[in-house]
Amino acid sequence: MGESLSTAAPIGIFDSGVGGLTVARAIIDLLPHEQILYVGDGANGPYGPKPADQVREFSIDIGDYLVDQGCKAIVIACNTATAASFQILQERYEERYDIPVFGVIQPAVRRAIATTRSGRVGVIATEGTVQSGAYDDAFRLLNDDIEVVSAACPRFVDFVERGITTGRQILGLAENYLAPLQQAGVDTLVLGCTHYPLLSGVIQMVIGPDVTLVSSSEETAKDVMRVLSEKNLLAPESKLPHEALTEDAVMREPVRRFETTGDPERFAELARRFLGSMVGNVTATTLTN
Amino acid sequence: MGESLSTAAPIGIFDSGVGGLTVARAIIDLLPHEQILYVGDGANGPYGPKPADQVREFSIDIGDYLVDQGCKAIVIACNTATAASFQILQERYEERYDIPVFGVIQPAVRRAIATTRSGRVGVIATEGTVQSGAYDDAFRLLNDDIEVVSAACPRFVDFVERGITTGRQILGLAENYLAPLQQAGVDTLVLGCTHYPLLSGVIQMVIGPDVTLVSSSEETAKDVMRVLSEKNLLAPESKLPHEALTEDAVMREPVRRFETTGDPERFAELARRFLGSMVGNVTATTLTN
Numbered sequence: 001m002g003e004s005l006s007t008a009a010p011i012g013i014f015d016s017g018v019g020g021l022t023v024a025r026a027i028i029d030l031l032p033h034e035q036i037l038y039v040g041d042g043a044n045g046p047y048g049p050k051p052a053d054q055v056r057e058f059s060i061d062i063g064d065y066l067v068d069q070g071c072k073a074i075v076i077a078c079n080t081a082t083a084a085s086f087q088i089l090q091e092r093y094e095e096r097y098d099i100p101v102f103g104v105i106q107p108a109v110r111r112a113i114a115t116t117r118s119g120r121v122g123v124i125a126t127e128g129t130v131q132s133g134a135y136d137d138a139f140r141l142l143n144d145d146i147e148v149v150s151a152a153c154p155r156f157v158d159f160v161e162r163g164i165t166t167g168r169q170i171l172g173l174a175e176n177y178l179a180p181l182q183q184a185g186v187d188t189l190v191l192g193c194t195h196y197p198l199l200s201g202v203i204q205m206v207i208g209p210d211v212t213l214v215s216s217s218e219e220t221a222k223d224v225m226r227v228l229s230e231k232n233l234l235a236p237e238s239k240l241p242h243e244a245l246t247e248d249a250v251m252r253e254p255v256r257r258f259e260t261t262g263d264p265e266r267f268a269e270l271a272r273r274f275l276g277s278m279v280g281n282v283t284a285t286t287l288t289n
Numbered sequence: 290m291g292e293s294l295s296t297a298a299p300i301g302i303f304d305s306g307v308g309g310l311t312v313a314r315a316i317i318d319l320l321p322h323e324q325i326l327y328v329g330d331g332a333n334g335p336y337g338p339k340p341a342d343q344v345r346e347f348s349i350d351i352g353d354y355l356v357d358q359g360c361k362a363i364v365i366a367c368n369t370a371t372a373a374s375f376q377i378l379q380e381r382y383e384e385r386y387d388i389p390v391f392g393v394i395q396p397a398v399r400r401a402i403a404t405t406r407s408g409r410v411g412v413i414a415t416e417g418t419v420q421s422g423a424y425d426d427a428f429r430l431l432n433d434d435i436e437v438v439s440a441a442c443p444r445f446v447d448f449v450e451r452g453i454t455t456g457r458q459i460l461g462l463a464e465n466y467l468a469p470l471q472q473a474g475v476d477t478l479v480l481g482c483t484h485y486p487l488l489s490g491v492i493q494m495v496i497g498p499d500v501t502l503v504s505s506s507e508e509t510a511k512d513v514m515r516v517l518s519e520k521n522l523l524a525p526e527s528k529l530p531h532e533a534l535t536e537d538a539v540m541r542e543p544v545r546r547f548e549t550t551g552d553p554e555r556f557a558e559l560a561r562r563f564l565g566s567m568v569g570n571v572t573a574t575t576l577t578n
Contacts, residue, residue, distance in 0.1 A: 029486070029487050029489075030454060030455075030487070030488075030489065030490035030491075031454065031455060031490070032452050032454060032562065033452070033455070110498060111498075111501070114498065114499045114500075114501060115404060115501050117406050163321050163322070164526055165319060165320065165321060166319075166320060166322070166514065166518065166523050166526060167523070167526045171518075197318070198318055198319070199319075200318075200319065200507070200511060201319035201320070201510065201511050201514035201515070202319075202514070204511045204515070205511075205514065205515045205518065209399060209403065210403045211403075212400070212403060212404050212501070218489070221490065222489060222490050222493045222494075225455065225490035225491070225494065226490070226493070226494045229455065229460075229494065234455050234456070237453055237455060237456045273321065
């Protein structure tokens, strides 16, 4: 397990289902040369309503699998799993084998602390994440002066997975969920669930233009890049000097594996809603009308 | 032209090439039910080095085409084109036909003003955008007290299009480009080119963790959603009451057309680097090692 970390090894990413794909996509955006091994735990997800002990067991099972598959880094792309098992996975892989472990909570908390002016930060997440107090703890650890106001938004995930991101229903739901945060006067809002970036339009609309949204998915991706770069663990890129940039330097598509412990068809269908296969055929146009 | 705006009509998006796809993707994320008609002006792009007059002509040609194709909104998904032609396209379509026109500059400027604590904001963009002074003007219009420090990053686009987003070369380039902004002590940095979100990892690494990045692509997408919602121009979604959410309510894939005035194969190849066809086959796993 973990005897030799190769720069060409995949980045291991896991989630209870498809939500972590927003993290995977952000990582692929920033690191298009990296191999990816994504595991969605469809058989056991969603983790939100499960006890923390059980989520920890699931996380260890998947973490061990990713390490056995040779992954050079482990990304817990799920807030509930990060809350339950970030520390134990760090001890298990990072301290023992020097395999860096990333959660989605700490990067978002650091960004929110850098962004807030008023010192009042909102966090929206699933019931499980809110109840775990993981965001409160993470803020307290870094800056004791921040006032954290959390709100559980249990029904958001359902709407995202059904592709309903606009309209009267989701707007009404968002108004209800976000009202206490507005009353508290937060100026920064952490999207503490990997599904929520797909709702950032409706969330921004309801919370108002003066509140800055922080996506844990994007912040985590930037963290992964920074740490892998510092540890010299990034996949090799073109070695050409920049003067010689040619078509040869164009990237080759690395292997990205998506696995699920649940139903592959169901995963693929949901995944399309997250990531799509956006550009199919491109047609030439001469702008004639 | 524009005689009847239908909610089912496509959102028209254009750019000098593929960079605007980051805007298109952000719009699709937030509005998965919308039809999209994207035009990349490969025959005339990149716009960066061209005179503003000429960019304005290109913009009008494409804008007219999009309106003739029945688009219910026009998104100028290019900073150079926004700088050169936002006002004229607003007059031409919004004032005359009530077709909303969006640029990528104003939404990012509003977000940066809401985010900065020090009042010192950095803007990185192409040479053309920086020279146009469009960001300076947009900041001045909304808040005269903001100190704007701009830096042209002419070679970033090339690197993004070649898929080179990490490594010594791009790191060195970013260090050079961003040094004046660091010296000026900006606490917020606008990514004033639609290619740059794909470099947010290296940019964040170089500029440091305390600076908040603002993506014009994401902010524009949120603006499009808000305005179309306010104008009741969003595509119809499921009409079911939320208690009856069933598999029937699952979204159907709307038509998304991608057209280029240049070489379709070249466009498709570059587009894949921006958007990918990320999730292909999904395999079932039982986590056995």
